[in-house]
Amino acid sequence: MEELLIDEPVILEELEEKIHIPESEKPRVVIIGGGFAGIQMVKQLRKKSFQIVLLDRHNYHTFQPLLYQVATAGLEPDSIAEPLRKALDSNRDFYFRMASLERVDPEQKVVHTNIGYLEYDYLVIACGSVTNYFGNKEIEKNTFPLKQIPQALDLRSHILQNFEKAVLMIDSEEQKEYMNIVIVGGGPTGVEVAGALGELKKNVLPKDYPELDLSKMEIILLEGRDHLLAGMDESLGEKAIKYLKKFGVEIILGKHLKGYDGNEAVLSDESIIRTQTVIWAAGVNGNVPNGFPESSVDYSRLLVDRYSKVVGCEDVFAIGDIAFMKSEEAPKGHPMLAQVAMQQGRLLASNLDRIQKDKDLVQFSYKDKGSMATIGRNKAVVQLPRLKFGGFAAWVVWMFVHLFSIIGFRNKLVVFSNWVWNYFTYDRGIRLIIRPFIKRKAAKNKSI
């Protein structure tokens, strides 16, 4: 959805000047990306003897697991983001630069960015994943992804704005089209955003829009497989369906989205849902920078060995979503999850130290601590290595794990206070429409 409009940092023109970082006797590690993998890497690495340069095109780290709450007016964007300079400010010989990577040059050991070039001793690619539209340009253009804060803000404003439009209409079929929301993808993101929208429909929107008949609003979760939460046990997928139905969410299994022109969502069986809002949570792709040899890339991710070293390049590593680590324990690679990214970041930091000290390296082995998804008020599903359960207890576990994981004590406090407030008031305080003037959307609505 024209995300570049609000998302692209404006810094400097490409100058191909050298980025100014003081010389150091210590080897320089350049890390691309301040997500879960990059942050962990910096935190571990600062205890060792390296000069660290972190590049990110945003000046903040995003706690992606709670993005859906920003999109559904439950949290302020500020409380799930942490300025990178603040998160990492106690480091000595640490440098943050706000920059977009344009190209790597593993031969010359240089990265090229929009603010100039930079030499490295070790390069760590941790730039995560991007939304995968499977090549469908129409879907890419007309649906809302949910990977970054500006996208979440835009979705929030879009949904509220459609309700403001709906109250202007007399035709109830047309109103329905503006209220309906289709969510594509029954993984954790799709399930969580559907649950949160179900809560909005039940508790918040009827108070704000007494003029509208909310019973006509449809929230539809679409999943191509025959069950939800594919990474988890099937019984939990079934629980999720039960919980979602309680919040008025319809679930369509075994069908996928074939096309969406901004007005009509066409499913694989040619059935049509009229809606102004389609949220795309159906998949992500690696985000491979330019400059890598073909042999290093596999399925749009960087092929790495069990030490996170990129195959075919010297002194270049990849961690997190971007890394494709095939092994006996994970023949199809590891799932693209925060846990994997954090563990790889921590291990690579100590392995770099071992390289410096000529010690034997330690192979990566994923410790699955479990996964979980929340489905609106009081309901969640949790799968731990030896235990799986749903309901209120799962919801409490989900809350504490997420609170504990957010970076920054201030953010923990703010998120916790917001949750307590929202829980007891059945309210969502953050219903402001603040958004860029998106010409395409305006044009699309011209016919109304």
Add this chain to the structure above:
Amino acid sequence: MEELLIDEPVILEELEEKIHIPESEKPRVVIIGGGFAGIQMVKQLRKKSFQIVLLDRHNYHTFQPLLYQVATAGLEPDSIAEPLRKALDSNRDFYFRMASLERVDPEQKVVHTNIGYLEYDYLVIACGSVTNYFGNKEIEKNTFPLKQIPQALDLRSHILQNFEKAVLMIDSEEQKEYMNIVIVGGGPTGVEVAGALGELKKNVLPKDYPELDLSKMEIILLEGRDHLLAGMDESLGEKAIKYLKKFGVEIILGKHLKGYDGNEAVLSDESIIRTQTVIWAAGVNGNVPNGFPESSVDYSRLLVDRYSKVVGCEDVFAIGDIAFMKSEEAPKGHPMLAQVAMQQGRLLASNLDRIQKDKDLVQFSYKDKGSMATIGRNKAVVQLPRLKFGGFAAWVVWMFVHLFSIIGFRNKLVVFSNWVWNYFTYDRGIRLIIRPFIKRKAAKNKSI
């Protein structure tokens, strides 16, 4: 600064269809603007027998006195705004529509908006003021105003982004240009934003940017008069100067800004300050809608009698900043302050009721409850009708008055928690750069 990019609500094309509001036996009051005047009007009016329609181009009320804290990373935008539907949702026969006023037609008793037209029995214009650039297009184009939430967010991102640019530079004169900030206008807004920036410089930016020599950063407050805080007692203006200097703010009195091309601020004595950031807080203008006869307009405000009735129009009223009410007690009209707006809103609500009941109307008389301004940590000046003082006690008074005035219990809590947090940590948590891609600014910086 291209505010339309992020500020303009996208609703519908102009259709000139009738806005759909249910018919009512009660007379319909249409209120334009959900600011201090409009909100008070609605709150008082709902106790009477009227159908109320509130139009605003945003779906939220902005607590403008704290905008400067959003611009200086002290508060989230959400905590100084309240969704209008939420603030007013307990009203019966109350309708909110998100719309921009295009033209009034007092003859036909109709307003025309971007979402259609609407008939009224009584019309209340409460659309506030806009930034006054005194006709200088260059200044309008290149300075930052501070009247609306998107503007405050844009300023916050601009300042932080300039620091990200400064760390890329080797030339310390060039760095200085990116750090320097000029604030034009020594009224409460200018003084408060200057104080908050002084705090940022002293407590926050040195931690975030250890690479920069913050002692080179200049924060300059420019005021054309020979004293600050013109509306208050001169001794308080002097106190403000003393406090601002403690926070490292330079004050230039008796000069005004002649021009600013985005790089060089030229003062009235031809002296030049090189800076990338000029904040314009030098004045506001009324925001008179189209369609009023010339005789109703005076100095870009609507001329009203002491019952807030617009001169030369029947059943049309104006309250708040837009209204120019000349009287013996205020020969130049009342100051454009929230207090005036709120008092006028409340009185007009009861006067409309008196009109309906054929009772005698009550003339407006401004009860000045005092004015105040805060200057960073622990310092403020307060002028009450019989008492004026500065320092810590004033700062405590300032805090409680503002907390008490913010609409919404949730906002009170969030703002209070943020203040406590910021006070004890000497921190400003909200340093995210999230902003639209502004092509003009990017082009301007091309030469760097």
